[in-house]
Amino acid sequence: MAELSAFEEHRGRLWGVAYRITGSVADADDAVQEAWLRWQALPDGEAADPRAYLTTVVSRICYDQLGSARSRRETYVGPWLPEPVVAASADDAEALVLDPQDRVTLDESVSMALLTVLERLTPAERTAFVLHDVFAVPFPEIAEVVGRTPESVRQLASRARKHVRAGVPRRAVDRTEHRRAVEAFLAAVAGGEFDGLLKILDPGVVWRSDGGGKVTAARVPVVGDEKVARFVQRLARGFDPARMAVLVRDVNGAPGLVFVDPVGEQAAVFAFTVAENGLIAGIDAVLNPDKLRHLDLDAL
Known part of the structure; x- marks a missing residue:
């Protein structure tokens, strides 16, 4: 052996x-x-x-x-x-x-x-x-x-x-700048600030969401800062802060966001691409529960 x-x-x-x-x-x-x-x-x-x-x-x-x-x-x-x-x-x-x-x-x-x-x-x-x-x-x-x-x-x-x-756009910003962009995005979403979202989104930003047909998700990419901002605001209306938690965590090597519903044992993971100008150029949202089974929600 x-x-x-x-x-x-x-x-x-x-x-x-x-x-x-x-x-x-x-x-x-x-x-x-x-x-x-x-x-x-x-x-x-x-x-x-x-x-x-x-x-x-x-x-x-x-x-x-x-x-x-x-x-x-x-x-x-x-x-x-x-x-x-x-x-x-x-x-x-x-x-x-x-x-x-x-x-x-x-x-x-x-x-x-x-x-x-x-x-x-x-x-x-x-x-x-x-x-x-x-x-x-x-x-x-x-x-x-x-x-x-x-x-x-x-x-x-x-x-x-x-x-x-x-x-693949190269990550031209350091971790501190990347995290700043993610936190600015989160603050704008939490505050319902449409203009705040536009300030942190690159004009050509692309939103991709993977629901796999298991949960509601955009079946084609959403492109453009205004379209993505409106789409994100619609999603935010379904967020219940009394029931769900949002965490800034490393997602595939860079700061991202994890939404956790402890009661329903559900989660959503968001990865961000931040361009050289410090604006968010890409958001990848993994929502399919089959792709999140490996996560230890209690440890996050």
Whole structure:
């Protein structure tokens, strides 16, 4: 049997790889569990480099998952957003998805905006991008995962990189400025201040909400500061402060908002993209209860 402590040493990295490839907490958990079972069945000493071996194993599992996931998402009701990673602080979030050996910053590589763009890539492009650009896995090792030549994998990663650069605005503000924008948004919503919302929303802001047909949500993106402000104000009318709590928490590596209804055991998670001008350029609202099952509402 392979050394079990070696697997635990790399568990954080494996989960981080799996989550970025699949965009799903549940699928990442399943992939890591399957990798664990395969590792247990491996003869002792079979893997000369446990880190590389396990990364390849979990990546193959996730690559296979993407095929069936794409077919499910083609029939998904409304926009599909990743399952959010929510933590009380940046340190907690980093510990959840990163192996200390990687030293990869959480915010850029796991942002909701990036994961949403990765959904537009082919499974091979997405896998190549995550492994090479985020985790610095060499092309020959990625080739083993996707069944291509190293040169083909290099081209896959290059195409994916171009899509990401075109579709993901870089986070040009620091955490303090990002949090300031989120808190200004919350204050304007709580105060019913339409003008206050307009002041913090970028003119081209895009609102995406993922209800999955399980709860009421906009089935197409809402675009533009005035349209988003009006939409948010309509939503706010259903907020009961006596029953629901709103928390500023790290959502996929940056300050976001979590709405919790302790009585109904329901939640909604909001991730924000803040542009270089300090205004909110994107709001991704995950409302589908199936995508929030992993959250420990009591711990938030």
